Amino acid sequence: MRGAYRKVRAVKNRLLNLVDPPVIILLYHRVADLPADPEMLAVSPENFRLHLTFLKQQFKVVRFEEDWTQLKKSAVAITFDDGYADNAVEALPIIEEVGVPVTFFVSTGNIGTDREFWWNRLEKILLQKGRFPASFRLDDSRFGRTWDSATLEQRHSMYNTLVALMQRVTPDRRESWLNQLEQWAGPVESGENFHRSMSHDEIKKLAASPWASIGAHTVTHSALSALTEEQQRKEIFTSKQELENMAELEITTFSYPFGRKQDYNNISVRLSQEAGFVKVASNFPGQVHRWTDPYQLPRHLVRNWDLSKFREEIESFWTR
Numbered sequence: 001m002r003g004a005y006r007k008v009r010a011v012k013n014r015l016l017n018l019v020d021p022p023v024i025i026l027l028y029h030r031v032a033d034l035p036a037d038p039e040m041l042a043v044s045p046e047n048f049r050l051h052l053t054f055l056k057q058q059f060k061v062v063r064f065e066e067d068w069t070q071l072k073k074s075a076v077a078i079t080f081d082d083g084y085a086d087n088a089v090e091a092l093p094i095i096e097e098v099g100v101p102v103t104f105f106v107s108t109g110n111i112g113t114d115r116e117f118w119w120n121r122l123e124k125i126l127l128q129k130g131r132f133p134a135s136f137r138l139d140d141s142r143f144g145r146t147w148d149s150a151t152l153e154q155r156h157s158m159y160n161t162l163v164a165l166m167q168r169v170t171p172d173r174r175e176s177w178l179n180q181l182e183q184w185a186g187p188v189e190s191g192e193n194f195h196r197s198m199s200h201d202e203i204k205k206l207a208a209s210p211w212a213s214i215g216a217h218t219v220t221h222s223a224l225s226a227l228t229e230e231q232q233r234k235e236i237f238t239s240k241q242e243l244e245n246m247a248e249l250e251i252t253t254f255s256y257p258f259g260r261k262q263d264y265n266n267i268s269v270r271l272s273q274e275a276g277f278v279k280v281a282s283n284f285p286g287q288v289h290r291w292t293d294p295y296q297l298p299r300h301l302v303r304n305w306d307l308s309k310f311r312e313e314i315e316s317f318w319t320r
């Protein structure tokens with residue numbers, strides 16, 4: 001039955017595409033070869049070059065912030081979230097070499113510092129080898145609990161639970177948990193910093209490229225739905241303002257952190273409109289048609305696929 005339903009939907013979508021050619025928006029995060037990548041955010045430079053070359057040969061590639069309502073045929077838009085340094089160091093040269101427009105949504109809280117995103121800090125604390133205490137007790141009025149933590153396997157399951165919980169709490173609460181974990185684990189081997197955000201100069205480099213555009217992605221990368229209206233306002237307006245100061249450009253686009261329906265709410269949508277954004281990206285699959293809400297644009301997440309898998313996935317994006 002499921003197969004039959006999928007087929008009917010695919011035929012329906014193909015017909016719809018003839019009437020109103022859609023745009024599909026791709027979502028990348030990082031271009032890097034990483035020793036470990038538990039969130040599967042990175043695409044290798046080799047695969048990224050193959051993806052872009054294929055897209056440029058096969059489709060019209062449009063800019064995220066353009067008006068798409070007059071497009072006569074279907075098109076693809078490319079976006080990045082978060083603002084990792086590899087966006088400027090690894091991705092931008094490939095983007096310029098191939099020649100396709102890309103929009104980068106940047107969280108500003110770590111820009112110009114060595115601080116890492118909270119999920120990278122959590123990974124660094126929990127997913128390293130070495131001796132750990134037999135258990136960890138999280139001190140929190142609502143989420144407090146104890147985990148077994150002696151083996152790497154136990155810490156993997158602890159990581160998975162905590163990464164999901166930390167998406168749904170305020171930045172202060174998350175910071176307190178990370179501090180508890182850092183004290184409990186003792187000094188973490190710092191090693192090479194694979195996870196830094198862009199520097200001010202790297203933001204300027206993106207701003208100066210004819211192929212790159214910059215959008216906002218909050219300050220602390222928290223799910224907006226976990227925050228009060230005032231906190232949401234601060235996250236949205238401050239990241240816009242900070243990027244405008246750094247890039248010396250008007251910032252007219254935004255993407256919701258995590259971006260699934262449960263990660264933002266009506267207040268987030270209203271504040272995005274109030275901030276003057278013309279388009280806002282979410283993170284669930286779908287196509288953009290003339291009738292799609294410009295403040296909740298669907299995107300397809302891209303993984304580290306080789307070319308044949310990428311072609312197959314792109315093909316499926318036109319029908320789902």
Ligand SMILES: [Zn+2]
Pocket residue numbers: 081082217221256257258
């Ligand atoms: Zn993000």
